[in-house]
Amino acid sequence: MTTTPAPGADPYPDSHTPLQHVDLTDTGLPHADLQHPGLPHTYPGLPSGAKAEILTRLRGALSGEGRPERVEVDRSYRRTRGEGTDLAGLFAERVMDYKALVLRADPHTMVDSAATMLRRAQVRKLVVPPGDRLGWLAATGAELVLDDPPLTIDQLDAADGVATGCALAIAETGTIVLDGGPDQGRRVVSLLPDYHLCVVRADQIVGTVPEAIARLDPTRPQTWISGPSATSDIEMDRVEGVHGPRTLNVLLLA
């Protein structure tokens, strides 16, 4: 869409001529079969025509005088943080700006660190999604409840907390991204319990949003988490914790 058209070619083919694969009399519109008795927009046996009409209106709007210019997108904005950025340090700092607790640990201290966090939050029953990187949390003394087979909504609602890994994390914005992969689980698993412990490995941290987008698979359901749920709807006073987990703890493993 940002390439230069061949000399002589019409740079706006779709702005005034229907594309070949568009049949404006197409009756196979997805909602043509949505027949609801009594609703004014449906005419049994006829296509609603909405799609065809909208596309026709759009082509009309984009033709003639003042037709929009061909657009080049300049993507010279930053893609990375500079060389030598301490990504783990920046990530920890930015997550803490959201009033989330971050502890850094190594293989020797991670059980103690996790135990400290769970004790502080009074979490005894901890849901964990299927995967193979969170089993060690049993050593903290917490009771691990595996979401396999899937727990019911009520079971999740009654759990003290949930622990997950992540797909990646973004240093500049202090963001954790879950994409339903191993150790991350269904989206609802990290939503209903009131406490979320997220285990992030230092090698999962990227510098910027563009780096994250480049690595993520858009076909997977994603949740980007930047601090605990929050609202500023009442006199602009920030309150941490409305519907999502009110407490977010991040364990950052070197």
Added chain:
Amino acid sequence: MTAVRPEPTFLGIPPFPEAAHTALADLHLRANLRKATHTIRERRAAVVGEMPDWEKLRRAGAAIKDDVLAHLPRYLEQLEASVTAAGGTVHWARDAAEANAIVVGIAREHGTDEVVKIKSMATQEIGLNNALAAAGIRAWETDLAELIVQLGHDLPSHILVPAVHKNRAEIRDIFAAGMGDAGRPAPDGLTDRPADLAEAARQHLREKFLRAKVAVSGGNFAVAETGTVCVVESEGNGRMCLTLPDVLITVLGIEKLLPTWQDMEVFLQLLPRSSTGERMNPYTSMWTGVTEGDGPRSFHLVLLDNGRTDVLADPVGRQALRCIRCSACLNVCPVYERTGGQAYGSVYPGPIGAVLTPQLRGINQHDVDPQTASLPYASTLCGACREACPVDIDIPAILTRQRAQLADLGRGPVHRGEQAAMKAAAGAFAEPWRLGLAQHAASFSRHFIGRKGKIGKVPRLLAGPLAGWTASRDAPAAPPESFRSWFKRTDGGLTEGDPATAGSPADGGLEEL
């Protein structure tokens, strides 16, 4: 159950000057607004300031949106194909009635008499809650501010913080009085501490989230290439709606597309920083069709025109379709700060509302009602909105064009715009407005003024709406002097200044003064 709120009908709202007059008289409203807009402005300035490439991101954002608009038919069909391939169903709606009928139809098909809703400008625009209520389906707003507005039978006043005009004591009273009718009552002895109020909302809404079968959302972005839809939020009510119910219906304005997944890298930087003034908002959800074992089993995407194709037809006005609803322009607008959002008489308040609403209502095509015709005058053309806008929408240029359309194209026997402007000049709008600006100048220049203890002249254009009327008669009008350049030139109103040294409307922002 009497919980169904009469949908905010903006039809009874008088033309902007009159509505603004009422709002201006409400000191309490103005204090709340000022606190809110200034708080967000400072946050935004801080997080935008730490981005060395902000201007590049802004230009890229504008260019991506222009590309979308220039090839909208192709991208819409691409989106339809990718959403369908991922297991979703795509519907097309020419107008509000059609979109409402589609949503009602889907809800009925699933045999439900209630839906949970994520805050969405598009569903407000089409009056979906009213349409659902007429069909016997209750719509529960789940965003905290929307809940306050819904339970208080009120109108929203800001895109980002719709209940910005209510203080904590009022919110406490609304919850105590209204929650019982809508479901779980507020706890006895509810205080007005924000944390307690948030907790009451959490408890009240949780049972609704857990039992709802159908959710309705808007969408911030939809990626044509992949079919991915994105919702940006803070509280987690969005995640609840997007993942718990079996059926998800997303109503999306046709301009919300992005061509490629990569384009998200621009907008997920522009939007949170411009909107809430955060590096990133707490929760961003993205989904592509349906995913086995995770989230809704059925996903419906309703593509909404409702006047957008008319907006696209105007070569100047079409840039309003770049808007990502961040509300940064509201927070820097000296008019909005004084009048609040409700005076604009539409779901889109502030500078973006002043340019978008008249276009959606067909100002480029035909005569419009006096309320709509007054909106292009709800501005001083100071240019602060454009500077704040993350997709560089030239709002003053669109306003100027609309004034010209109203005044010079001579549609109908009476020039509605002139009528509105004359009315404004003659009565309600002019006096409080001038007073408001003088106070505004004073607030910004207090430390300059001290010695003399009085304020100098307000800028020529700001002296009254007649100046705007004049400008519209001389279309195409040159951009008038901005508040900031006037401020600079006259040393905050202390001197007459030299018009020759007037700066351009683009120098500096109010927040930097």
